[in-house]
Amino acid sequence: MQALVKSASGPGMTRLQEMPEPAVLPDHAVIEVKATGICGTDLHIQAGEYPANVPVILGHEFSGVVADIGVGAPAEWLGQRVTAIVYFITCGVCRFCSTGQWNLCPQRKSVGSGVNGAFARYVLVPARNLRRLPANVDFVAGAVIEPRACCAHGVLEKAVVRPGDVVLVTGPGAIGLLTAQILLAQAATVVLVGTPDDQVRLDLARQLGVLHTTAQSPLELVQELTHGEGADVVFECSAAAAAARLGLAAVRRAGQFIQLGLFGKSVEIDWDQAVMKETDLRSSFASTWQSWEYALHLLGSGQVQTRPLVT
Secondary structure, eight states, rough: OOEEEOOOOSOOOOOEOOOOOOOOOEEEEEEEEEEOOOOOOHHHHHHTTTTOOSSSEEEOEEEEEEEEEEETTTGGGGOEEEEOEEEEEOOOSSSSTTOOOOOOOOOOOEBBBBBBOSSSSSSEEEEEGGOOOOTTOHHHHHHTHHHHHHHHHHIIIIIIOOTTTTEEOOOOOHHHHHHHHHHHTTTEEEEEEGGGGGGHHHEEEEEEEEOOOESHHHHHHHHHHHHSSOEEEEEOOOOHHHHHHHHHHHHEEEEEEEEOOOOOOOOOOHHHHHHTOOOOEEESSOOOHHHHHHHHHHHTTTSSOOGGGOO
16 A cells, blocks of 8 residues: 655655555454544654654544454444544553553554554554544544544643633644634633734634634734733644744733644743743643543534534
8 A cells, every 4th residue: 555654764754655554453453544634743753853663654633444353353343434542552551541641651652653654545553542433524524533632632631711711822723723612612712813824714713603813913802802911821722932922921810821732843932921920831732532532522512613624
């Protein structure tokens, strides 16, 4: 089968090449891939800014049909429309695995970076990772469930968002648009910030229900909505240093700042303003077992849409 492979470490070194189809293993399943998303992490891997166990087939946002199952895997999975949690190897015994925080397991290897991923016709995953697509979700929308689980982890597990909170989201990419929708489902007032080049994405955000979008003077808008106090919560989704600095300036005293975007490099931030505001600084990385359940519920109930994000 043809696959997109990160063949060696360093910038570039990514090419389309023939790879053997994966053989099914006990307690595993082979998925015939129908759709795969390009994540910012894939771009970081291509640029040599994110660790990968090269050579490796890229791609971890995917959906498809179960084509084969191994010994020990439930037979009813065969032929099902699915997506899958991306953690291929975890130790299962550390403090993080024991509490469902597979994303933090020191021995974690994920599909598309640690083991072969979904930029190919077939991908092998542990059967325990399989998740059925809701009946109202097509394969393209289903491929965006993984980033939505990452956003659900940040909003629902790492932050405390109350109805009526004014929340600033920086970056109207897929992560920012998904984060904004989850926040709307929590009855928050969302301000989504982009640049003048992001106008198409900001227009899409308004179609999805985000009433406050701006490419200019975001601090003024936040101040207006909060009577000068600042945002209750900031989610930085763009991985741009300027956006992080904006978020720290916009958050209110004793507010929350959650970093979702991966910069891929060191950035300069003035942490003193966070200290003097007693900002609650948090980070959110990847997803957890529970955040996948949240993501599937939000998608199946129609509270969050993924299909409009795919151009």
